[in-house]
Amino acid sequence: MRFVDTSALVDDRPHQGVFRVHRDVFADAALFELEMENVFGRTWAFLGTESQVAKPNDFITAWIGRTPILVARDGAGKLAAFLNICPHKGTQLAHAEQGNAKYHVCAYHGWGFDPAGKNVDIKDRAAACYPPAFEAQNHDLVPIARVTAYGGLIFGSLSPEVPTLDDYLGELKPFIDMAMQQGPHGMEVVRGRVCYTYRGNWKLQMENAMDQYHLTSVHASYMSVMDKRRQGEGHTDAHQFDWNKRVLQQSGMFNFSHGHSVTWINQAEVEKRPIYPVMDEIRSRVGAVKADWMLKAKIALIFPNFQIADGTTLNLRTFRPISVGLTEMRLHCIAPIGEDPALRRWRLRQFEDFFGASGFASPDDAACFEAAQRGYAARPYDWLQGYSRGITSLRDGADEHAAQLGIRPVASLAGDFDLNCETTLHSPYREWARLMSGRSSGENELQS
Ligand code: FES
Ligand SMILES: [Fe+2]
Structure with missing residues (x-):
């Protein structure tokens, strides 16, 4: 991970009456790329509300920075959050902002997943001549590092090294x-x-x-x-x-x-x-x-x-x-x-x-x-x-x-x-x- 010296970007000297922010913080494309890793990749993000995923198979889609996220309640009522991408080609999987679905089927080649993230279908698998190494691979959705709710609001993190949500809030x-x-x-x-x-x-x-x-x-x-x-x-x-x-x-x-x-x-x-x-x-x-x-x-x-x-x-x-x-x-x-x-x-x-x-x-x-x-x-x-x-x-x-x-x-x-x-x-x-x-x-x- 690349970090930056922020002393030339945020001038934080309140006891001298100074607090200034450099305009590059808003306009520098390289800093924006670093924000995606260092800020959005290392903190908690709001994903949606529990009321939107109250029932089995309810789901919402959200973003952590530029990373698409799928939050879903499975048939047994357990809530989980995944990268909202198909493991086949990395295509964004679910597109609706919210809904109810027993299966999430990728629009590209039709691989299917259940709301617990499990790959349940690879289209035309029997005829595919996949090698054993492919069959041994995990084709499930990738869970994100943390997902927790407070007060009906669901937050997630891509990093396992964040403070607990309780501490964070x-x-x-x-x-x-x-x-x-x-x-x-x-x-x-x-x-x-x-x-x-x-x-x-x-x-x-x-x-x-x-x-x-x-x-x-x-x-x-x-x-x-x-x-x-x-x-x-x-x-x-x-x-x-x-x-x-x-x-x-x-x-x-x-x-x-x-x-x-x-x-x-x-x-x-x-x-x-x-x-x-x-x-x-x-x-x-x-x-x-x-x-x-x-x-x-x-x-x-x-x-x-x-x-x-x-x-x-x-x-x-x-x-x-x-x-x-x-x-x-x-x-x-x-x-x-x-x-x-x-x-x-x-x-x-x-x-x-x-x-x-x-x-x-x-x-x-x-x-x-x-x-x-x-x-x-x-x-x-x-x-x-x-x-x-x-x-x-x-x-x-x-x-x-x-x-x-x-x-x-x-x-x-x-x-x-x-x-x-x-x-x-x-x-x-x-x-x-x-x-x-x-x-x-x-x-x-x-x-x-
Ligand atoms: S990219 Fe999803 S099935 Fe091919
Ligand atoms: Fe305003």
Whole structure:
């Protein structure tokens, strides 16, 4: 494995007020190749939800970096994950994003596999004159090194040398709980999904969701739509939040070990949350503190390429690196199992209004990602600025908000919305630098 000296790529000197990232981190094709090995090859990746593979023979397809993955529950109910490639010629085997299949049959020459990964058929085998050495070979699907679920979310790793998933998620776990415990019977992926590509690096989305700073500029057009709606014009049934109220709220962030971070905003209009009418049930089940935090707008980054976004509508976002300048976004709206149909409609109107290729927000974000990627070609230009925004308010360990939740982040920050810190990006870039330079995940992270 090849590693790089990251000191010229991530300039991490917070006690001198410096945190900078070099534009090559987004634009250098050789670094991208190394990321596939060192980051995506050596960490955990989100693969899907347990609700998508609840029944025998259910399956989902996913990616770890550029590696196609098949997650399947076999006839006996056991969950496993494999490289989603046929051992014959390495062809991608399953193509559907999810489904139910007793057999996965390769489209190329028809070899068949069961959901436990066992090769059950090699077409025209009897007539093939295969030598004994071929017959002695293992023709089964290749299992990946690790697959484990936490809170209904399935994660996998190509490397056996990752920390346990429990350690990896660490102090971030309550934020998974606050998403996945909103329903008394668990959460499900709402049918359908939003999927689109943008011509930019995968870390542009990693940054964007953790950056509240862009809201009032990139989404200014959306805020003016909201002004019109307040006057009774346009699609007033979208149950959308009034961001002019949101920007007056207190907000904050936490950095965690292993590259994760969370940004939060006190919720201005709790009554617009689809869970608001059922808060009594939620409060009695999860307690007052977690229930109140469920009503805040929050986004959790689970390094490297997964976000649980609960700022507008609760959704799971994966941003899949395809090449240094091309990324696929996939958004799944999740909702309580058995949710009242009226609340489900409310939730879906909020989701489609804001997200996706035809929503009011995602296209504006994507346009900025593409403009940034074009800008990275400029010479001479090196260090990107702004990652130090908020640094003088950052404190080591837990603040009172973390203490309220009973978590121990690496660092915390809280303040007015206008503070709009970029310190949420320190944790992911530190983990990126660790993995790219050959150190192990979370190494030497100070934990209060
Ligand atoms: S590549 Fe799959 S059967 Fe030939
Ligand atoms: Fe945005």
